[in-house]
Amino acid sequence: MEKPAFYSVLPANVRYDEHLKANEKILYSEITALCTKDGTCWASNNYFAKLYHVSTVSISTWINHLKKLGYVSVTFEYETGTKRIAKRIIGIKQNFNTPQRKVNGGVKENFKDPIKENFKENITSINNTSKSKKTNKEKPKQGGSGVRNDFEKLWKLYPNKKGKEKAFNFYQKALKHGVTNKQIQDGIVKYKHEIAYLKTDMRYIKHGSTWFNQSGWDDDYQTPEPRSSKQSELDRVIAIQKREDLIYNKCSEFGSIEKALPVIQETYPDITWEKADRIFHPERYLSRRGVENAN
Known part of the structure; x- marks a missing residue:
């Protein structure tokens, strides 16, 4: 991430927007100072949180509000072949050469940006966040x-x-x-x-x-990456081993399967006396299998 510029930009319609909190306006200004020449910034929530001594949840809320009001766009780049987020990209959506509308009935100015080359809108970043297409045909209800x-x-x-x-x-x-x-x-x-x-x-x-x-x-939410088939198989093996360890330890502790079985079934209701016996006395079944194979 590049170092922030000495100057930041806070246009009139952001400064006087009554829907924005003061901290959100300051954050917008900070984002402009961090923007590259294509008008984008990829600083993390953690970076901003440390900068302003607030939680990452607060930063996320401020950015989402700026996004909702149309001042920034937010897109993500993912690690190759996964759904894991590699980088978040914040784009400045304000065109600084456009005359500003009246705000609070008094302010109207044509904001001429002396450093406009640093803040060109990244049009391509909007493609991934467009909400104009509605695939759900459910009709909204209006009352009652x-x-x-x-x-x-x-x-x-x-x-x-x-x-x-x-x-x-x-x-x-x-x-x-x-x-x-x-x-x-x-x-x-x-x-x-x-x-x-x-x-x-x-x-x-x-x-x-x-x-x-x-x-x-x-909003965009973080979710765990789907487990691979290898990871799922490993989890299954670990779960089986954990169950067998508990059965063996309880049988050893109580001295017999009969006494241990009620306690074992509190955790694993499907365990029968025979299943517990196979785990506690595996040698009996190994020898029996050897006889069957010999026959």
Whole structure:
């Protein structure tokens, strides 16, 4: 990653956008200072978190909000042949030569950028994040008890149940803008998978009202890479060995299979006396197999 430039850029429509928090505006400015000539930055959440002494969750939330409002684009590059993220690319989507619209009824300026060559929009980065095509043909519902019932089901699924009524209002707005119930449900499921994968502390899980307000279903979430067949086979072998060790140790501890079996079945209900005997006295079955083969 290149060192940040001495100057950063904070255009008027970002400066005076009432939907942005002060920290989000500062982060936008920092991103412009880190941008390469093609208008992209690949600094990690961890880099920004250390820079501003906040959590990586806060940084992720700020970037997603900037993305939602159309100020940045976010794409990912993956390691060859895997779904593991190698690099995140943040693109500046603001065209600094375009006259700015009025903000708060007073500010209107044609922002002439003295260092515009450093901030050309990376058009190709938008291709991977476009949401214009809708493959789901489910028609959004517009009101009534059906909408409330659908929301209640989503609310039961969401992991941090704070701000329920605000979340419901944002849910209704999303439906009016063409978002489907299934899109939101899939987003919650992906978010829960990321929480489990990263073992996110409860205090860092977004309140329900925040997640619905920020259109969390549009976010990109980290999920574990699918296990290879070799890894799955190794896991199976380890599990078998773990079970046999427990059976042998319990039989040794209690002195007999009869006494140990009830305890063993608390963990492995499918274990019978014969299965336990095969593990605790393997020599009996080896000798029997030898006789059968000789015959």
